[in-house]
Amino acid sequence: MELAKIESLLEQYFEGNTTLEQEAQLQQYFATADLPDHLAPYKDLFAGFGYMRQQKSETEFVVPQVKRRNPIWGYAAAALIGVLLSVGVFMNNSADDAPTLTAEQQEAIEAFEEAKKALQMLSGNLNDGIEGMAYLNEFDKAAEQIFK
Amino acid sequence: MKQQEFLNIVLPFRDKMYRLARRILVSTDEAEDAVQEVLLKLWKGKERMSNYKNPEAFAMTMTKNYCLDRLKSKQAGHLKIVHSNYQSPHARLQDQVEANDGVRMVFEIMETLPEQQKMIIQLRDVEQYEFDEIAEILDMKPTAIRVALSRARKAVREALIKKYNYGVS
Structure with a gap:
């Protein structure tokens, strides 16, 4: 040119x-x-x-890997949660049992006491009745004398 | 999108991204970091990438924006002062050892240009993009690019001839 x-x-x-x-x-x-x-x-x-x-870039671009977790960790986590839950429920139960009763439970205890009283009364009267039956023994003695 | 598909798209222009980053940030390490960051962003948004008409222009725009942001935060954090104080221009040219002094001068002059002129010369004279593509990458009108390019080339010529007249250092 x-x-x-x-x-x-x-x-x-x-x-x-x-x-x-x-x-x-x-x-x-x-x-x-x-x-x-x-x-x-x-x-x-x-x-x-x-x-x-x-000029060229000298750093290779590496696509970031999405980490796929070993499934065993999933099971382990589930098992751990299960254990924790049951321990928690157990602790709750044992701790709360005595002091707080539900209305239903209290009613049941009251009913039990009432029933006990009623039964005691019944058994007291029954005992009186049995004392009264002592006279029957006299009747037996008399009957033995006659039928000997 | 699979890894390989993604790499097939980005690898052809990865070096162009690097060179643009290097022109703006000057340091090779920072340019490498910039490319990694931008590629990572592209990978994260890869599902949208197939929607872009021109993934290359998009990647170049992202590189440009990322580097200009880096530059801004660097200047805010005084890092630039450290940079220009302790690193001689020749140290940055280690990979051009075979280049002669005249070529070194061109590199040095390029570093002194304002960012916009640097980018336009880089995209046109180094990467040989068409004006339309440069317009897309820089989000400017093609006519404005022509004007800025002319100004940048003349600035380089003036500095180069001045250095020549002082004798090759």
């Missing part, structure tokens, strides 16, 4: 009016040609862009 064409292309380049193809031409020209002194800086310019284009 003749110098005049390059210089006009360069002018367009600095105005931001060149296409990618034209810019590639410039790049190629400055990479290969034997240049007049006043164009020397542009060789470095385009070479610089070329170097920048070679």
Whole structure:
């Protein structure tokens, strides 16, 4: 490519009016040609862009893994929760038993006391009755004497 | 979306993301971190990715936004001062040892440009995107990109010629 064409292309380049193809031409020209002194800086310019284009990331991107837990931990957790629950329920029961009774339980105790009283009364009367039966023994004695 | 499917989509432009990040953040470590972060975000939102017409432009936009945010918080946290005080520009060019001094100057000049000009030169002169694509990535009008690109190229040329006239350091 003749110098005049390059210089006009360069002018367009600095105005931001060149296409990618034209810019590639410039790049190629400055990479290969034997240049007049006043164009020397542009060789470095385009070479610089070329170097920048070679830079590469050196860190590999690793997709983060979603950790899948061993199912045994699930069972272990369930078992542990079960044990804790039952211990908790047991502790609750034993702790609360004596002091607090439900109304129903209190009613039941009252009914029990009433029933006990009633039964005691009944058994007292029954004992009186049995004492009264002592007279029957006299009757037996008399009957023995007659039927001997 | 399966891992492999995701990687097949993102791997072709992963290096472009890295280079854009590197241009904005300068440090290679920070650029690597930025790429990882943005890829992670993309992976988390992968179900939506198939809806995007252009996943590459979307990924580049995310990279740009992430890096500019990083830069902002860095400046707020004084880290930038530490950075420019203790790291010579040449230390950052370790991977360009084979590049000559003139090319080094181009790298150094690029670092001095404002962020927007850096990004536009990066996307056009390094990655060779069409104006429409750059417009999509940077969310600007193509005409505005042309103007900004021209300004950026001229700024680089001016600095480069100045350095040349002082002699290659």
